[in-house]
Amino acid sequence: MPTTTVEAEGLGKRYKDTTALEDFDLSVESGNVLGLLGPNGAGKTTTVRILTTLLRFDTGRARVAGHDIATQGRQVRRRIGLTGQQTAVDEMLTARQNLVLFGKLFRLTKAQARERAEVLLDQFGLSEAADRQAKKFSGGMKRRLDLAASMILAPQVLFLDEPTTGLDPAGRREVWDAVSGLAADGTTVLLTTHYLDEADRLCDRIVVIDHGRRVVEDTPAGLKRRMGADRLELVAADPADLDALRGILEPLADGEIAADETAGSVSAPVAEPVAALTTAATAIRDKRIEVADLGLRRPTLDEAFLELIDKEDRK
């Protein structure tokens, strides 16, 4: 039977005039990665701060790594790592000095702290910049340093609040690799994100949150199914080819085809996105049509939310 590492029941938090979190339940199985997906102000940071003992809550109860967050804060803190929404490194220190400092504060000996710093610098691609002051780092480099600092002890549960916001694609990949690596080694991860592709890529389960309430919980695949199918979009380089492209799309479409004459594009929902994409690509090459773009489009997160929240309301 799988055990749960994070278990929250009926969590609620009110600020003077806003309800940041209301009757919120959450459970994360050991070794799983759970994504908390929601728009600005949804209550993601509030949830993370409560579960990491930084913020008191009004109602409910929660256990993290087997300990009650309200009464056993110290025990919880010994078992978690946190990368907050803000980058919290000491900008005056170099990358290496930061990691050694946090290592010491995690009660490593000087030698251990140094050794661990080296490993993490390497893992996060910061070896070359190790002796530069963090204030001279780019946003992405700071973020990676920040993440490295929360992984010093390979925590039982790692909380990451928007870990890849502001990173370039290479930076995001490094973060993803690091998170996947930790998860493979058995660390339970709770991360928040605005990006569906990130949740899709990293998470075993996704909880969608809005206005402090849980909207839905599902696997990434299940969630995508709820959010409507992928659309295949073909954009002609020469608008005259639009009809030819429509001809290619027709047999693949799983619904109505939408055409945009000015943009020279046609798109339609497809049932089997990858197969449809390859079929279309082959057909385009065989017919020697020049295309400006060809790809799968997913509903944007905003559309997805509206759709999901609409569905909830209709229930």
Add this chain to the structure above:
Amino acid sequence: MTTAIPTLPDDTLGYRLKWTIHDYRAIVGQEFVHLYRQPANFAWQLGFPIVMVLLFVYVFGSAMDVTGQGAGVDYVAFAMPGMFAMTMAFGFMNTAWAVAEAKEKGFIDRVRSMPMASSAVVVGRNIADTLHAAVDLGVLAVIALIIGWRSDGTFLETLAAFGLLLWLRFALIWVGVWLGLLVKNVEQAGSLFAVAFPFGMISSVFTPPELMPDWLGTIAVWNPVSATATAVRELFGNPLPVGDAWPEQHAITAALIAPVLISAIFLPLAVRRFRNLGR
């Protein structure tokens, strides 16, 4: 992952005590790196008292009769100890600023989410700021010697005077920590200058309270900054303001007690504020 990742030792009481000290040392070490990384910042902080010295000693000082022997006489000897006291008094702003920055940047949150003694942020700050103040005083004293100030006290008296100055600074650190946690952001911490300025200036630092209007003079006499300024003047053997109010007659006692009172009020406030960060 290939290398073994270290784990935390057991969480016994003895372990916690031992590591609390260790945490304090780590944070103080961090503050030292700050000091050494920011010589420019350090120079700026000293810039203000130095400008004030020049302004008061050379611009206003010539018009001030502090000894009753004529305008400008002995003004350097009168103003320098005041300068020292004022620098200590304004020091709480540096503390407040540093604390506000650590809070705003999320550093305090990170530390609070770690299994360390979170008091280390505050205690480490305190130790570092006291050391910082000692360096400030050293630099100011050298400048004072250059422009002609001398201590006529014995070596021990002179040392005691610097001790009293640091004692005031130490007490004000709690004020700084409290204010730093109270303000919303670093900008607000910067605007604390509006509080610091009258606190430092409505005192016997540059002008004997006797020369002020009665009501203002009374405030100045009872200002802890005046007590320290007068006490160190006494110990340095520099000219004293000639009033007969209790804090002026018992300046050394007042300079010993006032910081205790300040700590008694603001240390608990700072601790409470720190504990309530999770609200």
